[in-house]
Amino acid sequence: MMMATRPRSPQDKAPRMTPFKAPLDDIYFILNHVVGADRVEGFDQSFSREISEHFAAFAEGEIAPTDEIGDQVGATLIKGRVKLPEAFQPMFRAYVEQGWTGLMLPEDYGGQGVDGVTGGVVHEVLMGANHAFQMLVSLAVGHNRVFQHFGTEAQRRKFLPLLAEGRFLGTMALTEPGAGSDLGRIRTRAVAEAGGYRITGEKIFISGGDQNLSEGVLHLVLARTGEMETGVKGLSLFACPSVHADGSRNAVRVTRIEEKMGLHAQPTCQLAFDGADAELVGAEGQGLKAMFELMNHARVDVALQGVAHAARAHDVATRYAAERVQGRDREGPVSIDQHGDVRRMLDEIDKVAMGARAMTHLTLVTLETGEDAWLVELLTHLIKWYATEEAQRAVETGMQVLGGYGYLREYRLEQTYRDLRIASIYEGASGIHAMGVASRLLRLENGAAMEAFVRFVKSVEGGPRLATSLATWEQARAHLETGVDPGPVATPFIRLTARVLEQALWARMAAVADNHPDPARIRRVAALVTRQAARVEADLAEILAA
Numbered sequence: 001m002m003m004a005t006r007p008r009s010p011q012d013k014a015p016r017m018t019p020f021k022a023p024l025d026d027i028y029f030i031l032n033h034v035v036g037a038d039r040v041e042g043f044d045q046s047f048s049r050e051i052s053e054h055f056a057a058f059a060e061g062e063i064a065p066t067d068e069i070g071d072q073v074g075a076t077l078i079k080g081r082v083k084l085p086e087a088f089q090p091m092f093r094a095y096v097e098q099g100w101t102g103l104m105l106p107e108d109y110g111g112q113g114v115d116g117v118t119g120g121v122v123h124e125v126l127m128g129a130n131h132a133f134q135m136l137v138s139l140a141v142g143h144n145r146v147f148q149h150f151g152t153e154a155q156r157r158k159f160l161p162l163l164a165e166g167r168f169l170g171t172m173a174l175t176e177p178g179a180g181s182d183l184g185r186i187r188t189r190a191v192a193e194a195g196g197y198r199i200t201g202e203k204i205f206i207s208g209g210d211q212n213l214s215e216g217v218l219h220l221v222l223a224r225t226g227e228m229e230t231g232v233k234g235l236s237l238f239a240c241p242s243v244h245a246d247g248s249r250n251a252v253r254v255t256r257i258e259e260k261m262g263l264h265a266q267p268t269c270q271l272a273f274d275g276a277d278a279e280l281v282g283a284e285g286q287g288l289k290a291m292f293e294l295m296n297h298a299r300v301d302v303a304l305q306g307v308a309h310a311a312r313a314h315d316v317a318t319r320y321a322a323e324r325v326q327g328r329d330r331e332g333p334v335s336i337d338q339h340g341d342v343r344r345m346l347d348e349i350d351k352v353a354m355g356a357r358a359m360t361h362l363t364l365v366t367l368e369t370g371e372d373a374w375l376v377e378l379l380t381h382l383i384k385w386y387a388t389e390e391a392q393r394a395v396e397t398g399m400q401v402l403g404g405y406g407y408l409r410e411y412r413l414e415q416t417y418r419d420l421r422i423a424s425i426y427e428g429a430s431g432i433h434a435m436g437v438a439s440r441l442l443r444l445e446n447g448a449a450m451e452a453f454v455r456f457v458k459s460v461e462g463g464p465r466l467a468t469s470l471a472t473w474e475q476a477r478a479h480l481e482t483g484v485d486p487g488p489v490a491t492p493f494i495r496l497t498a499r500v501l502e503q504a505l506w507a508r509m510a511a512v513a514d515n516h517p518d519p520a521r522i523r524r525v526a527a528l529v530t531r532q533a534a535r536v537e538a539d540l541a542e543i544l545a546a
Contacts, residue, residue: 018316018411020064022056024049025517026311026354027361031117032503033362033512042115051114051122053096058098059129059286066091067130070265070509071415073209077257082210082267090135091216092213095137095166102164104141106148109160110228116141116368120361123301127308131419132266135206135304141172142297143220143499150237150282159218159239160416168241172294173203173221173271180205181432183222184231185289190223190278192323197280199223199240199273202255205426209269210254216243221273222291225284235287238278253274262418264534296426299384302427303360306387309420311468313391313398316411318346320402336401345397350525351506352394356387358505359498360388375452378497381433386498388424395420415476434490437497442480450477457500461509465533469500472536489544496539 029035032045067085073085093440095101104119105111119141125133131434140163147156163166179185199221203209209218219240226234241253251274258268282290321337328334336342365378366372395417399406406413424430441449476496480486486493510526513519 004361009192015046018319020060020067020129020312020313022052022059022128023311023353024052024121024125025313027121027124027357027524029516030354030358030361031365033515034358035092037117037365039362039371040115040117041364042113043117043263043368044470048121049207050114051118052125054121055100055491056125058094058100059125060293062091062094063126063133064219065516066133066265068412068415070130070132071262071419072264074264075267077254078265080253081091081212082254082257082269083212083445084265084267087325090215091133097340101137101140101166105144105160107163108321109156110164111144111160112235117361117364120304120364122299124304124308124357126299127305128312130265131308132278133261135263135266135372136169136213137166137396138301139172139208142294143170143218143295145293146220146237146281146290148288149293151239152509155279156241157243158374159493162216162241163218167215168211168218169208170218170220171206172291172298173206173207173209173219173240174291176203181446183500186222186235187228188221188223188273190221190225190236190280191192192225197238197278198275199238199278199501201273203271203273205258205265206230206269206271207426209267209271210242213266215412216241219271220281220291220506221278221293222287223278230285232288233285237287237290239281239283240278241274244277261421262415263422278302282444288488296380299380299427300360300364302423303356303363303387305423306391307353307357308418309416309423310349310356310387310391310394311415313395313413314346314349314353316413316416317328317349317398317401320348320405320411342401344528345401345530346362347525349394349397350521351502351528352390354509354522354525355502355505355529356383356390358386358509359501360382362505370451370493372456374445374448375456378437378449381436381441382498382501384428384443384496385424385430385433385494386502388420389430390434390498391420392417392424423461431491434487434494438480438486438490442486444475447477447481453497453501457504460504461511462504462508465530466507467472467501469536470502472540473497473500476540479544484546492539492542496536496543499536501538506530 037043069085069087076083102111103114107113142468176186187434188198190199219239221238222235225236242250252396253272254269255272256270262369321342322335324336325333360383365377399413405411505527506526509522513522
């Protein structure tokens with residue numbers, strides 16, 4: 001078996017890793033010219049760009065170098081505590097000292113109060129630099145939303161400064177053995193006692209369940225206060241710190257760290273709660289409603305993970321293809337990015353990275369403005385599905401561009417793929433989001449989310465091709481509304497929906513391409529999307545044939 005690679009000289013022994021570079025020009029092109037981020041209160045283009053440039057320099061110089069170390073060393077469980085690689089310690093201290101832990105938390109509680117759009121940019125850059133580390137430090141924003149909407153002022157003053165100062169990092173403790181997507185099967189129980197509650201039970205797949213970077217961990221735990229037969233109505237949400245105010249340990253312990261395909265420096269823990277002290281957040285029975293505040297934020301973050309990895313794959317593959325010489329033209333040897341099929345692959349990756357970013361930023365901006373809750377309801381499912389599923393294909397394509405080197409560690413696209421693979425599974429597997437669109441949202445409030453989607457697509461000047469694609473989507477929607485079983489066709493329907501949105505946003509990008517540093521690149525990829533537009537007909541045929 002042979003792999004097509006360039007020959008290696010005796011001096012050519014050092015890994016040719018491509019340094020991480022934050023794609024700020026692409027990000028702000030979309031925010032400023034495609035999705036209208038200036039509509040968000042508190043968003044200032046110049047100030048946002050300045051913050052992001054400061055963070056990008058830190059991420060490129062200090063965070064990104066720890067990514068490969070984290071993958072190779074991983075997290076270890078020693079005497080019941082999780083130990084992360086030594087290189088993470090000074091990096092985390094610098095992250096805290098520069099105030100990044102409290103970037104989006106309110107100033108009244110020790111944060112900096114930066115708008116959510118700028119925070120989304122920072123999170124995308126962080127994901128591209130070190131996905132495993134991002135998962136450790138990113139949940140403070142979701143915790144803040146929960147405490148703002150459901151917590152008491154005393155709880156906000158108790159817990160938010162700990163998160164803003166980086167003294168505590170957060171988790172989202174939902175999943176149990178036998179209770180993943182079906183939260184009604186949760187058995188972990190919370191019992192009221194004088195002054196609080198005690199939680200007993202087991203949680204699995206808890207990202208960052210323990211680590212030795214911060215002083216403690218703040219677990220937001222979904223636990224049962226009602227009887228089993230009450231299902232999700234008997235669930236409540238609790239704040240359960242790993243450490244008491246006096247420094248003693250709460251009754252929460254790690255029983256194992258999962259051995260995973262990727263994200264080796266992200267300790268995915270199994271936790272045992274042995275009568276742990278906790279505080280009720282909100283009212284009893286309100287747990288699922290409160291948890292969705294956290295989950296919706298997490299799903300936007302996961303979509304940005306897909307964006308970040310697709311963008312990284314495009315950067316690595318593009319730089320490699322520009323240097324890799326293979327074949328000749330009339331003027332002599334040429335780099336492989338001059339080959340038509342390689343150019344196609346690079347543009348396919350770019351289509352996903354930029355398209356998924358535009359979709360996710362549209363969701364984020366619409367969420368922050370509060371302008372169209374039903375559109376957000378649909379987009380949250382759509383971006384989680386598209387950005388994670390398509391980014392996997394994009395990274396695979398990047399590996400193909402590199403040939404044999406794509407299969408090796410040297411350029412680290414194989415790590416990118418391994419780290420990304422979980423994104424289409426956690427925070428709701430792809431099939432669950434597909435069913436959410438094809439079943440629940442199709443019927444909810446007479447299809448209000450669907451009508452919001454139609455309004456948005458019609459607001460885009462996309463020409464006859466976009467109009468035809470939307471009409472095709474309408475046929476699929478009408479077929480589902482006849483009462484057919486959505487299960488077999490949910491995935492082709494969400495794929496069709498994503499194709500229509502992709503076309504609409506690329507039409508916008510093409511219209512404003514002169515605002516990008518490389519207008520020809522934007523127009524070339526937009527033309528690729530237009531050429532592929534007829535694929536909606538295949539999706540419709542699959543739906544009608546089921």
